[in-house]
Amino acid sequence: MQLQASIKVGSIFPGRNPRSYFDPSEMAELEESVKSKGVLQAILLRPRDVGRYEIVAGERRWRAAKKVFGDDYEIPALIRDLDDGEADEAALIENVQRANMSPTEEAEAAAKILGRCQGDRDEAARRLGWSRSTLDKRLALMNCSEKVRKALSERRIQLGHAELLAVVTRERQDAVLERLLSQSVLPTVVQFRGQLEQISRSLGSAIFDKGECAGCQHNSGNQQALFGEAISAGHCTHGACYDAKTEAVLEAKRVSLSDDYPTTRIVRPGENFTLLRLVADGDTGVGEEQAKACRACKNFGAAVSGVPGKLGNVYPDLCFDAACNAKKVALRIKAEKDKHKPETESAKEAGKKSGAATKQAAKAEAKVQDSQKVRDYRLEVWRKTLRRELMVDREKNLTVLIALSLSGNARHISDSKLTKALGSLMGQEYASFSLKTDEAARVVSMADEAIRDKMLMGLAASAADGVEEKTLVQLLKYLEIDIARHWKLCEDFLKLLTKSEIEAVCDEIGLKSSMGGAFAKAMSGKKDELIKLLLKVGSFTYEGKVPRSMRYSAE
Structure with a gap:
């Protein structure tokens, strides 16, 4: 408006x-x-x-x-x-x-x-x-x-002065600024740059291995010895080399966190609004259930500081989607306010029914954004599940075939897959697109009733690979297909996850509590070893335990 x-x-x-x-x-x-x-x-x-x-x-x-x-x-x-x-x-x-x-x-x-x-x-x-x-x-x-x-x-x-001061640690900026402003004539940006280069890259605060710096000609300590100039020792005068070594360490730290978190970033000055500490309670809390669910979100992660004065510091358990985080905080606040509202007569009349609805709403609020790898994997699992169900239930198969035709989705029936299937059943090999309509009709007429019946069943099943995700979910919901009958926790799935996502999944399906103290010990090890341990817990029943990220009901 x-x-x-x-x-x-x-x-x-x-x-x-x-x-x-x-x-x-x-x-x-x-x-x-x-x-x-x-x-x-x-x-x-x-x-x-x-x-x-x-x-x-x-x-x-x-x-x-x-x-x-x-x-x-x-x-x-x-x-x-x-x-x-x-x-x-x-x-x-x-x-x-x-x-x-x-x-x-x-x-x-x-x-x-x-x-x-x-x-x-x-x-x-x-x-x-x-x-x-x-x-x-x-x-x-x-x-x-x-x-x-x-x-x-x-x-x-001037702007140039401020840009130069920005690369100095905050602890030293005010003192340098005071000296700058105390001069009778404000130095030009070029003059000021020359002064700052002597103090801006301290070897004492460098985060990289300084073994090679000891005999380097760009080490100000060596320059002082050679030329007798009044430059305090312990600073690098080769900015490009200093910065490259620093970046290499920052990137190595970031990569080392990639098995633990879905998102890992080097955070620079000015990016303070791109990340938030994920907490359950307090003014910025998202709630206990949502906080647990967020650990499986693609925007959950850790940051390595690229900010002067904090270089190399690692900050774990962060949310990198400020807008989503704000919505989750608002939902938590609203839920708390609704919980403490005085009951009206109509609310009293609703009684337990209202309470149950509130609990259900609270559960529904715990939503996260899954990584693309997880989305691709579960989509393939859903397609395979639908194919299997359609190939063993004639009534469901016919219903879906007619529904696909009525909704304009019959175009997703795969001629190449059907041609390959027919050739396999007939003991022949037919090239896709090579059969004309009359030739295809003659081939089918030579097939016995059992083969034709399987081919008919295959029409709807082949479309499962082509329909859009939205249509696929609609079919799964209509047929009330139970994913737990076709899938359980496995290595292929866990390999797609980071350790934070694995922890969230294990907490959700009860595997974490089943392992007790052994879970924390397993989490401290390497990811491959963790996965092996998680898949052989004798006290845990894997059948029927499907995490939210694999359920189509969550879509």
């Missing part, structure tokens, strides 16, 4: 503006313009309470109008229904396009947009209308300390 209207200034309040600093001289100029011409360009609002509106974009124009004309002035506005994420995106884009926005303000809002894009920098850059390099530079500013950000927002330092 989008409406154009004139809204009284007093009915409007500031929103989630990425702009935090309003230059006094620029505001004075804007106020003079508004005083003489009024507000010409509409501001963007979203409705909140009845008769109240929140500013999405245009706070400077609103502030100027409020100061010049007061609360009764009617300002031109576009009113649009937006959620928080959409409002953030609209505010950032509008402010960027209008210019005069601080790079640090752009960085903070861009980090939120990146979170909405699940860490996809190319998509975030596309939405913002920026080049990828511009986005990367802005996000790097998120590693700047508060004092550095403020100095940049207030134009006391």
Whole structure:
């Protein structure tokens, strides 16, 4: 919904503006313009309470109008229904396009947009209308300390100065900034870069093996000995080499986590909104059942820090889908509020029936996004299951065959598979597409009744490989096929999972509790050994235990 209207200034309040600093001289100029011409360009609002509106974009124009004309002035506005994420995106884009926005303000809002894009920098850059390099530079500013950000927002330092400070650990930035601003003339960015290169790559804080650095000509300690220059020892002056060695260690750490988690990432400055700690309780908790289920989600994982000062630190048990996490938290909060609502007369009348429905709803909320590998595997299992059921039940087979024809899905019947099957039954070999219709009819007429009957049964079964997943699930549900009769926990399935996903599955089907203390010990070992142990637990009955990720009822 989008409406154009004139809204009284007093009915409007500031929103989630990425702009935090309003230059006094620029505001004075804007106020003079508004005083003489009024507000010409509409501001963007979203409705909140009845008769109240929140500013999405245009706070400077609103502030100027409020100061010049007061609360009764009617300002031109576009009113649009937006959620928080959409409002953030609209505010950032509008402010960027209008210019005069601080790079640090752009960085903070861009980090939120990146979170909405699940860490996809190319998509975030596309939405913002920026080049990828511009986005990367802005996000790097998120590693700047508060004092550095403020100095940049207030134009006391240049963007280049802030970009250089961003690669220094936060603990040292404020001291360097103070020395920078204390100089009678602000050094140029080029001059400042030369000064920083002497301190920005400390060998003492390097995370890689420094054995090769001892005799390296780029080790500042060796340079001091050779040239007698006043460069403190223990720093690398070959940035490319230092950075390459650091990246190699970060990547090795990330790869080492890939057997344990579905998603592993190296997290850079500015990516703080792309990941969240997965917790069951507290203000950001998703609930106990959902937290367990989330461990099997494709967006559950661990991060390796690529942030200066925290290089190489590993952060486990994270959610990399901020939007989904927010929805799960909202569902948990709603469920808790509903649970504590005072009973009305109608609720009392509903009694136990209402309570049962609430429990069922709570269970239904525990949903996750399975990895593509798991989705592909279970789809093949479902297709095989449907084929087997159709080949042993004539009545079901005929029903499905007619249903496929009526719904336009008969096109999925595979002529190549039927031709191969006919050749096998007839003791002949027929090339697919080589038989004309009359030739095919003569071949079939020579087959006995048993062969023709099998071929007829094969019509519907062959379509199981071609129908879309949605149609396949509809057939499985209609026929009430029990996956547990055709599948049980196996090596092929477990090999597709990471250790966190394996733990979630074992917890769900009861294998974890059946193993007791032995489960934790098994989880501490290698994945291949873990799988072997899980498939030979004598006290556990594997038949009939189908995890959520394999059940079509969950679709």
